[in-house]
Amino acid sequence: MRYPVAPPTLADVAERAGVSRQTVSNAINNPDLLRADTLARVQEAIEELGYSPNRAARNLRTRSSHLIGLKFQPAQEGTANAAMDRFVHSLVETAGGAGYHILLFAVGEDEDHLRGYDDLLRATAVDAFIVTDTYLGNPQAAWLRQRRAPFVSFGRPWDDDAADHPWVDVDGAAGVDLATTHLLDRGHQRIAWIGWHKDSRIGEDRRSGWTRAMHGRNLSTTGLASRTEDTVSSGHDAAAVLLDEAQPSAFVCASDTLAMGVLHTLRDRGLTPGHDVSVIGFDDSQVAQVINPGLTSVRQPLEEVAVEIVRALEGLLSTPAVVSPGVLLTPTLAVRETG
Amino acid sequence: MRYPVAPPTLADVAERAGVSRQTVSNAINNPDLLRADTLARVQEAIEELGYSPNRAARNLRTRSSHLIGLKFQPAQEGTANAAMDRFVHSLVETAGGAGYHILLFAVGEDEDHLRGYDDLLRATAVDAFIVTDTYLGNPQAAWLRQRRAPFVSFGRPWDDDAADHPWVDVDGAAGVDLATTHLLDRGHQRIAWIGWHKDSRIGEDRRSGWTRAMHGRNLSTTGLASRTEDTVSSGHDAAAVLLDEAQPSAFVCASDTLAMGVLHTLRDRGLTPGHDVSVIGFDDSQVAQVINPGLTSVRQPLEEVAVEIVRALEGLLSTPAVVSPGVLLTPTLAVRETG
Structure with a gap:
């Protein structure tokens, strides 16, 4: 056919x-x-057929594809982490308003993490990139800078104080400080922290919000913290140990995934979340929103992140290019029944 | 700077x-x-600089952008529905292997739903589209066909028996039949259905799997079904009414969102899911995976869907174009504690 x-x-x-x-x-x-x-006859034919001068020809003249590359990282199954979905949607809408489309690319787990960037860059398929995984030692930022590829990162350049690329990030420490202070204001004093391993700069940043809030009230954090993997079962195990050894009345967690683990431990022990022990997560996931009782959680302003990223991209792609300063946005607390 | x-x-x-x-x-x-x-000297310089003949120039020669347009629809907050995230990731990976990138576009709620397609098509920015919302009366398929725009739909052409475009879909009726039969085999006889309103062809298809399985065992479905909105609170209310009026021992739901509502009702009444009353959802969401007890749920083979869609796209974009026949894939059941 x-x-x-x-x-x-x-x-x-x-x-x-x-x-x-x-x-x-x-x-x-x-x-x-x-x-x-x-x-008039030609214009009528153009209208009827939906003809438009070829975009490829226009791109050749302007040396611009109006495409922004984004490596798509799906939520891991078995976790509650799903911020990417909301972020991508905000980004697609905001970029569209500025005349750009988002081009997704994937990099397989076994592959060279830079290959996807290289392919797109060498072929001049994209005008710029948005980089989302700025973990410690991530080679992407340095590599893109070396190739003179414009990019904006969602995430601070943790390992590079002299970074000359624009970035937008959410203040995780402020979010956890907010969560901890919320619990302190409700009378909790023994508030435990369950977070990630020390090599996670994002995790350490979030943890610092907990220590800041606790120390601000002259409360000790000794023996009240646990560092673990970002899985439900790790959160479950960490909560069990902390309950046995430190008797906290509340938990603040670096993710909703860890918070789900804490809720499972409370269930094992017949403790009611929000009544016997309070629990606050981080990311305001769908899971936080639909479980009963609902999970109180720190919510990242991803819509604002998208707006700031597109604003920075427009600066980079203007002539002359403008590198906007880093933008740090403040999260909010979605208060539900658990804390 | x-x-x-x-x-x-x-x-x-x-x-x-x-x-x-x-x-x-x-x-x-x-x-x-x-x-x-x-x-050798020129090749060395090309290598050092990472130079590549401009993609725009190549596109102009081949009249092809190697871009596939996809309207991105985020999961609604407050629901458990998140199949899009897993689907998009599979699609990006599979399309990348075939030399295509996925270009996302958004259409605001207030805007003409066809405008995003029109913009991309008139500018020849994409080679083809993937259409995901093939609900009854959806004008996109007819419109794209009229504009001679190649597309593959994820979803059957419910309202158009003579559709001449390729499509890939998941057999919702088979999935619900599987779930219902699983419960029947465990001894349940009074199995209730909570689904969507009658104007949802997808919902009616899923429901038909329940009636088929029940009637196959000569069991009546009278009084055991409810049609409602796809929200947690609707599932909660529907379950309460069914428990009062029909005393089912199990529920099969058209979505994990509805199943979450059923679980809330069981909690209200002190009933233990999987012990007192069984519950099965649809979509194998993150929520199903991380709650405790885990929610048994029908799982769509989205990775296979992506493979079949890319295969169909390659056919459409070859010369001469080949329109592959529709592909209906069978879901599986992710069995956990609730059913």
Whole structure:
């Protein structure tokens, strides 16, 4: 079966209008050269066929594809982490308003993490990148800078104080401080922290919000913290140990995934979340929103992140290019029944 | 602050290699014209700078962008529905393997739903589309066909028996039949259905799997079904009414969102899921995976869906174009504690 796949061409317009291709070209580029009735006929054919001068030709003239590359990282199954979905949607909407489309690429787990960038960059398929995984020692930022590829990172350049690229990030410490202070204001004093291993700069940043809030009230944090993997079972185990050894009345966690583990431990022990022991997570996931009782959680302003990233991209891609300073946004607390 | 945004050009290569632009052009297009040492010097400069003949120029020659447009629809907050995230990731990986990138576009709630398609199509920015919302009366398929835009739909053409576009779908009826039969085999006889309103063809299809399985065992479905909105609170209310009026021992739901509502009702009444009353959802969401007890749920083979969609796209974009027949894939059941 044949399928008419090609979009309409200039030749199609010429045939429909019963004129030469040169006449169609003139109608587009030099309409004054044509008689009014001929011009009207060509314009009618253009409208009917939905013809548009080829974007590839336009790109060649402007040296711009109006595409922004984003490596898509899906939520891991078996976790509650799903911020990417909300972030990507905000980004697609905001970028669209500025005339850019988001081009997704994937990098397989076994592959060279830079290959996807290299492929897109060498072929000039994208005008710029958005980099989302700025973990410690991540080579992407340095590599992109070296290739003179414009990019904005969602995440601070943790390992590079002299970074000369724009970035947008959410203040995790402020979010956890907010959560901890919320519990302190409700009378809790023994508030435990369950976070990630020390090599996670994001995790250490979030943890610092807990120590800041506790120390601000002259409360000790000794023996009240646990560092573990970001899995439900790790959160479950860490909560069990802390309950046995430190008797906290509340938990603040670096993720909703860890908070789910804490809730499982409370259930094992017949403790009611929000009544016997309070629990606060981080990311305001779907899971936090639909479980019963609902999980109180720190919510990242991802819509604002998208706006700031697109603003920074527009600066980078203007002439002359402007590198906007880093932007640190403050999260909010979605208060539900658990804390 | 200036920022070096431009990718390397042919002129950059010429300067680095200390040769004319014509020589660089010859090195790429007519290497036999050059002396071996000159060619080597140009190739070295190309390698060092990461220069690649401009993609826009290549696109113009091939009339192809190697981009596939996908309207991104985020999971609604407050629901457990998140199949899109897993689907998009599979799609990006599979399409990448076939030499295509996924270009996302958004359509605001207030806007003309066809505008995003129109913009991309008129500018020839994409080679084809993937359409994901094939609900009853959806004008996209007809509109795209009329514009001769190649597309593959994830979803059957419910309202168009004579559809001449490729489609890939998951057999929702088979999935619900599987779930219901699983409960029947465990001895349940009064199995209730909570699904969507009658105007949802997907919902009616899923429901038909429940009636098929029940009638296959000569069991009545009278009084055991509820049609409602796809929200947690609707599932909660529907379960309360069914428990009062029909005393089911198990629930099969059209979504994990509805199943979460059922679990809330069981909690209200002190009933233990999987022990007192069984519950099965649909979509194998993160929520199903991380709650305790875990929610048994029908799982769509989204990785296979992506493979089949890319296969169909490759057919459409080959010369001559090939329209592959529709593909209906069978889901599996992720069995956990609730059913």
